[in-house]
Amino acid sequence: MRPGGPMAGAPDSKAKSFGPSLKRLLRRLAPERFYVAVIVALVIAAVVLNTLGPYLLGKATNLVFDGLIGKQLTDFQGMSKDQVTEVLRDRGENTFADMLGAMDVVPGVGVDFTAVGRVLLVVLALYIGSAVFGWLQGFLLNIVINRTVQRLRGEVEDKIHRLPLRYFDSAPRGDVLSRVTNDVDNVSQSLQQTMNQLLVSVFSVIGILIMMFWISPLLALIALLTVPAAVVVTAQIAKRSKPHFIDQWKYTGMVNAQVEEAYTGHEVVSAFGRSREVGEEFDKRNQDLYESSFKAQFISGLIMPSIMFLGNVNFVLVALVGGLRVATGQISLGEVQAFIQYSRQFSQPLTQIGAMANLLQSGVASAERIFEILDAEEQSADPVMDDVRPVDRGRVEFEAVSFRYQPDKPVIERLSLVAEPGxxxxxxxxxxxxxxxxxxxxxxxxxLDAGAITVDGVDITRMTRENLRSRIGMVLQDTWLFKGTIKENIAYGDPTASEDDILAAARAAYVDRFVHALPxxxxxxxxxxxxxxSAGEKQLITIARAFLAKPSILILDEATSSVDTRTELLVQHATAALRRDRTSFVIAHRLSTIRDADLIVVMEAGRIVEHGTHERLLEERGAYYRLYNAQFAAAAAEA
Incomplete structure (x- = not known):
């Protein structure tokens, strides 16, 4: 009786808004605001030191170039630069005179290598300082991101435990696991690869712009001509790639779900010869994943070469105009060299931002899938005050209970039932x-949709789920064991139990009968x-686990279906002792296992149509009689 329909919180094929999701993701850095402030300060310091480097290298270039030109003016040794300029103009060499006027030249004097060396040492110190600050901010950012992802992973894990069973009934397990593992890991990798470079790129652009306008406002404006085009190109390409990133992670979840389903059901798939169909289904989903991934990476991959092209156009314009201004003496060669370096550095952060766009798109797409789990409707809250009574007898009463998985499909209608202790x-x-x-x-x-269920006179909605479930032991038809020793699996029923208690529970469930034959x-x-x-031995282990919990209410949901006939008889004797002064609910299709039940309830379409003892119900020749005869008549006919 599980509801159908699409998975709760499954991502749409249409991409959600990038901005709000990114802001929500970045807000998760808030607990690390102190470290973030330190990181920003370190980034600014590293960028400032790194940005000053080209300007000082331009000074070194000027020292070398001025020295070389000064060495060529030996005929004018002893004259001032202004005097040499006058002589050159008189000769008609106005262009050379204009260029010389913008230079710091001493006629007849060569390169001052001592001054050049001092400048280079300062530049080296700046770059070393920038590298140290960069390493520190990278180290701290790594701490911040890992702590943030650790908290996010913890929130998702906590949320999983607060989700109602209804959510998991309609959710492919592989997709849920993909969100909790793959998507969280992808968010971590995206933040690791983008946050550091993004901070450096943004502050680098600001610092480089300041230096470019400081050197030459005209060249700076020329360099900025390509920025709007780069922004438009990046925005348009990112807009077209985002839906494919959404699809990429959606299909990743679908592939994981299909693989998980095929793996857990491998024996069934093989037994029914459906391997080819399973393979075809996998190939189809894998192809969808391939196509969405290819489109996402291909389209987003156009950003970087587009920005690089615009950067090269910008470089040509700056070099052309800068060369003309050097020739006319409006700017020095070293300043042009520094500006060209800045222009290349200016396009580099923009290129890096463009290259990071696909990573950021992928990370935000995964974050949206995680947020869908975090935003999913939770199970109703436990009461603030747990209404617990000291009496723990196990009396259960269903009072006009109604329930439906889907609004238009009743499952249980006004069902009333009393189960007395023992x-x-x-x-x-x-x-x-x-x-x-x-x-x-x-x-x-x-x-419930209507009615009430009480345990020892207390409405279960006035008890915390932990308190309620601690009173109930449950053994299902589908056994669940975790990786560990048999002793640890039994002790799961009561982590505080002593070894003697564990062994006693094992003997009561007849685990002791086979466990000594194991290595x-x-x-x-x-x-x-x-x-x-074996399957039957696994079931016995889960029964021992329930015995160890010593519940006041015991639920056996086809618990003996995987046990052989002899073991079933042994388990029935063991449960008879366990049921003393405890309420037991037994769901069974084998009617032979419930003949000694104090009350047999026959349900059809969510209603109790009959109830009574085995003998009484057979005498009434109603629904139970038909079930009983159908089951044993079929067995007799087969024999």
Whole structure:
């Protein structure tokens, strides 16, 4: 009885707004605001020192060039620069005179290598200081991002435990796992690869612009001509690539879901010969993932070469205009050299920002998928004050309970039932009658639409889920074991239990009957699939786990379906002792296992159509009688 429909919180094919999602992601850095402030200060310091380098190198270039020109003016040795300029103008060499006028030349004197050396040492110190500051800010940023992702991963994990069972009933497990693992990792990698470079690029652009306008406002304006074009190109390409990044991570989740499903059901797939169909389905989803990934990377990959082209156009314009201004004496050669370096550096951060756009798009797309989990509707809150009574007898009462998974499809309608302490209540009926739903409601995996369920006279909605479920032991038809020893799997029912208690529970569930035949006894390690033990032995381990919890209410949902006939009899004897002074709900299709139940409830279409003891219900020749005869008549006919 699981609701259908699309996964709760599944991403749309249409991309959401990039800006709000990015802001929401960046707001998660708020707890690290002190480190962020230090990082920004270090980035500014590193950028300032790095930005001063080309300007000082331009000074060194001027010293060398002025020295070379001065050395060529030996005929004018002893004259001042102004006197030499006058002589050159008289000769008609006005262009050379204009250029000389903008230079710091001493006629007849060569290169001052001492001054050049001092400038180069200062530049070296600046670059070393910039590298140190850059390393420090990278180190701190790594701490900030890892802490932020650690908190995000913790929030997702906590959220998973607050989501209602309804969410997981309609969610492909592979997609949920992909969001919790792949998408979180992708956010981490995107932040790691973009945040550092983004900060450096933004402040570099600001610092370089200041220096460019300081050297030559005209050349700076020429250099800025390509910026609007770069912004427009980046925005348009990013706009077209984002939907494909959304699809990329959506299809990643779908592929993971399909692989997880095929892997866990490998035996069934092989048994029914459906490997080819599974492979075709995987190929289809894998092809969708390939196409979306290719389009996302190809389109976003156009940003960098486009900006590089615009940067080269900018370089040509600056070099051309700068050369003309050097020739006319309006600017020195060293300043042009510095400006050209700045222009290249100016386009480089823009290129890096463009190159980071695809990473940022991918990271934000993953962040949106994570936020969809964080924004999913949670199960109803536990009461502030837990209304717990000291009496723990296990009396359960269903009072006019109604429930539906979907608004238009009733599952249980005005069902009333009382289970007295120490009684065994067996619930039988055809598939889809609402048997498992009934115990799920008792466990508060779902909340009621109407009516009430009380335990020892207390409405379960006035108890915390932890308190309620601590009173209930549950053994399902589908066994669940984790990787660990058999002893650890049994101890999961009560982490505080002593070794003697664990062994007593194992003996009560007849685990002791087979465990000594294993290589390491109770210390034998089994994996999540329970490899090394049979299906029936796995079931016995889960039953021992329930025994150890010593619940006041016991739920057995087809718990003996995987156990052989002899073991089933042993388990029935063990549960008979366990059920003393405890309420037991037994969901069974094998009617032979519930003959001694104190109350048998027959359900059809969410309603109780009959209830009574085994003998009484057979005498009434109603629904139970038909079920019983159909089951055993079929067995007799087969025999």
């Amino acid at each position: 009684h065994v209540v067996a619930i039988v009926g055809p598939t889809g009658a609402g048997k498992t739903t009934l115990v799920n409601l008792l466990m508060r995996f779902y909340d 390491d006894g109770y210390d034998t390690v089994i994996d999540e699939e329970g490899s090394g033990v």
